[in-house]
Amino acid sequence: MPASIVLLHGLGRTYRSMLPIARAAEARGYRVLNVAYPSRTAPIEALAERVAHEAQAFAGAFDAHERVHFVTHSLGGILLRAAVAAGLLPLDRVGRAVMLAPPNQGSELPDALGGRPLLGPLYRQVTGPAGAQLGTGPAGVPARLPPVEFELGVIAGSRSLNPLLSRYIEGPDDGKVSVGRAAVPGMRDFLVVPHSHTFLMRAPAVVEQVLHFLERGAFAR
DSSP, X not given: OOOEEEEEOOTTOOGGGGHHXXXXXXXXXXXXXXXXXXXXXXXXXXXXXXXXXXXXXXXXXXXXTOOEEEEEETHHHHHHHXXXXXXXXXXXXXXXXXXXXXXXXXXXXXXXXXXXXXXXXXXXXXXXXXXXXXXXXXXXXXXXXXXXXSEEEEEXXXXXXXXXXXXXXXSSBSSSSBHHHHOOTTOSEEEEEXXXXXXXXXXXXXXXXXXXXXXXXXXXX
């Protein structure tokens, strides 16, 4: 029986950004739901509820007890964690997951830019309510989420195409999220690749690593 995969794009992106993964997965026989959600229009809690409802409906159409795999980019990983933590996605329905460049411990960019008199309003306009919730402090959503309990592999990027933003980020980063802050307690595997945040999901080697983890529970070494 073919497995099902739900794809969740990142903040300010669309389902099109996940098409390379969708096409590769479909070529291997997976059923794929490439979710399109309005990432800049609502807080994380509301977005998590929306994507969880779509994932549940997708899986239920085939088998009410099937475990569904997830592949996420950036904010999408936080939505998955938030949905599971809130019981919107029952843990026993979640199979393996791969998160690409997730701000699992928050990002320094909301901290550095969100409170500035001139940059703050622009940042909030560009990223919406969810973007303001991704800071590194205790009030941010990432800090309030529990460790993961499903099989998770995380891929972090170490190449930045935006040195202006990287100046606010501690350590190696992909231009939006540091390598260190992509990690999360409970993950099964962690991989660093020389790609940027924006184009990480389009790299053929990354796509292959995603499918390798979904099929074997670990990245290829």
